[in-house]
Amino acid sequence: MSATSNAFNEQTILITGGSSGIGLASAQAFIHAGAKRVYITGRSQVRLDQAREILGNKVIAIKADVASISDLQTLHDKIAQQGDKIDVLFANAGIAIHNQFGNTTANEFATTFDTNVKGLFFTVQSLLPLMKPASAIVLNASIAASKGMPNLSLYNASKAAVRSFARSWANDLKDRQIRVNTISPGVTRTPIMENGLGMKEEDIANFSAYLADAAPAGRMGQPEEIAAAVLFLASKAASYVNGVELCADGGLIQV
Incomplete structure (x- = not known):
């Protein structure tokens, strides 16, 4: 599907975590593919404002933390007040x-699971009343759910839960013909490397060198490449694709 096609003509899209990285790249791609309106959320008003400048007037940026049930209700209400129904929800x-098993605190556990598991669950549940029949939901998981990466047990497990949600919800929502699929990115060059994992440029360069041998693609992915896979799962081209995990990882866990 071309990024300049009209595959999402007149559709309304919602992307959580849409102010940077994969979310921002996906918002750009949906707009290029004809979306009428794209809602993005994030926790930083500054980053949302910057994203709004990049994306233009088809975007409505709403400050919301998915770990907050009240923020999710506010998000629902603001979309409803616009009179919009959602064609595509990308729970991103x-x-x-990092967490070190043996020294992980309850607060570290709660921080990861409140956002990645509880936040994603209640994002989708709270917005279900606004989802159109035969609409599409894409959940952002990770190949970490299958890899068991060291010092990331909380992250790995939280993303395994996301994968499981897609299987269950595909059944739960079949009467409404809402498709639910999972995108599992591989190593992708996004701000989460610095902001979340605390990686320095040297660390990123070393990781890139590792991937040159470890992944058939021989490199990291770019946010735009993951966005292209998200758009496929959300599009009518994937009308018979439901409950799957699409790994966009350059072959890292495939061979």
Whole structure:
């Protein structure tokens, strides 16, 4: 599907965590593909304002933390007040932080699961009344759910839960013909590397060198490449695709 096609002509899209990285790239792609309106959320008003400048007047940016049930209700209400119904929901907001098993605190556990699991669950549940029949939901998981990466057990497990939600919700929502699929990115060059994982440029360069041998693609992914896979799952081209996990990882966990 071309990024300049009209595959999403006149459609309303909602992307949580849409102010940077994969969320921002997906918002750009949906707009290029004809979306009428794209809602994006984020926790930083500054970053939302910056994203709004990049994306233009088809975007409505709403400050909301998916870990907050009241913020999610406010998000629902603001979309409803606009009179919009949602064609595509990309539940993308998430965090990645290291934890050391044996020394992990309850607060570290809560921080990860409140956003990546509880936040995603209640994002979708709270917005269900605004979803159109035969609409599409895409959940952002990660290949970490399958890899068991060290010092990331909380993140790995939280993303495994996301994958599980897609399977269950595909059944739960079949009467409304709402498709639910999962995108599982591989190593992707986004701000979460610095902001969440605390990686320095040297760390990122070393990771890139590792991927040159470890992944058939020989490199990291770019947010725009993940966005292209998200748009496929959300589009009519994927009308018979439901409950799947699409790994956009350059082959890292495939071979």
